[in-house]
Amino acid sequence: MTKYGLHGKLQATPGNGQQLADILLEASKLVSTAKGFGLYMVSLDQEDKDAVIVTEVWDSKEDHDESLKSEAVRTLIGKAMPLLAEMPKGGQVLEVLNFE
Amino acid sequence: MTKYGLHGKLQATPGNGQQLADILLEASKLVSTAKGFGLYMVSLDQEDKDAVIVTEVWDSKEDHDESLKSEAVRTLIGKAMPLLAEMPKGGQVLEVLNFE
Numbered sequence: 001m002t003k004y005g006l007h008g009k010l011q012a013t014p015g016n017g018q019q020l021a022d023i024l025l026e027a028s029k030l031v032s033t034a035k036g037f038g039l040y041m042v043s044l045d046q047e048d049k050d051a052v053i054v055t056e057v058w059d060s061k062e063d064h065d066e067s068l069k070s071e072a073v074r075t076l077i078g079k080a081m082p083l084l085a086e087m088p089k090g091g092q093v094l095e096v097l098n099f100e
Numbered sequence: 101m102t103k104y105g106l107h108g109k110l111q112a113t114p115g116n117g118q119q120l121a122d123i124l125l126e127a128s129k130l131v132s133t134a135k136g137f138g139l140y141m142v143s144l145d146q147e148d149k150d151a152v153i154v155t156e157v158w159d160s161k162e163d164h165d166e167s168l169k170s171e172a173v174r175t176l177i178g179k180a181m182p183l184l185a186e187m188p189k190g191g192q193v194l195e196v197l198n199f200e
Contacts, residue, residue: 005143007107007155025198041157043105043194053194055107055155057141094143094153098125 003038003099004064006056008091009045012083017050020083024054027076034070036063038099050085057099103138103199104164106156108191109145112183117150120183124154127176134170136163138199150185157199 012020021042028040038057045051058064067073112120121142128140138157145151158164167173 005141007153021197028198040198041105041196042198043196046193046195049195053107053192092153093146095146095149096141096143097121098128098140098142 003096004058004061005094005096005099006054006064006091007094008054008088010052010054010080010088011085012050012052013085014050016083017044017048017052020050020080021052023076023080023083024052027073030070030072030076031067034063034067036060037067038096057096103196104158104161105194105196105199106154106164106191107194108154108188110152110154110180110188111185112150112152113185114150116183117144117148117152120150120180121152123176123180123183124152127173130170130172130176131167134163134167136160137167138196157196 010020010024021044024042028042031037031040036059038059039055041055043053043055045053056064110120110124121144124142128142131137131140136159138159139155141155143153143155145153156164
């Protein structure tokens, strides 16, 4: 069975990439116990340390969407927003073939 | 400690995305026992089923580069090449912050 994946970039304002990444690392811990959770990987782009890359795997789109409804996750999104240089673009939606 | 990540797209010639993905799924099994292996995730782009996305995590760039030297991996690369619509672009190089 395939899984639902997302891969996207969050561009921080200059010098704030690590701070944004820290908030996303908190988010990764929160969602790791959610229904249908597979992966929430936080990376810095090696060519631009203010670009934070998030790669997620969920059993389904519904499980992902549900994870965004938690109060704690919403609080973290609120903390992250002022650090963003631009509104997040959609990113890639993936049909993941081999995530166990 | 951070890890070394790669995220890139391989564009198959029209109609050959699944065949290309099958070869990469074979590769994912081969490399899964290699030194420093973390993740070799094969996905189809939900908007273009001929675009195969590979997301890799390794302990280091050296471990990744070493994995490409295996004879079996080279054979699979040789099988994949004729299915590609274009030469692979470099893709994203990631400093992965939270892959266990």
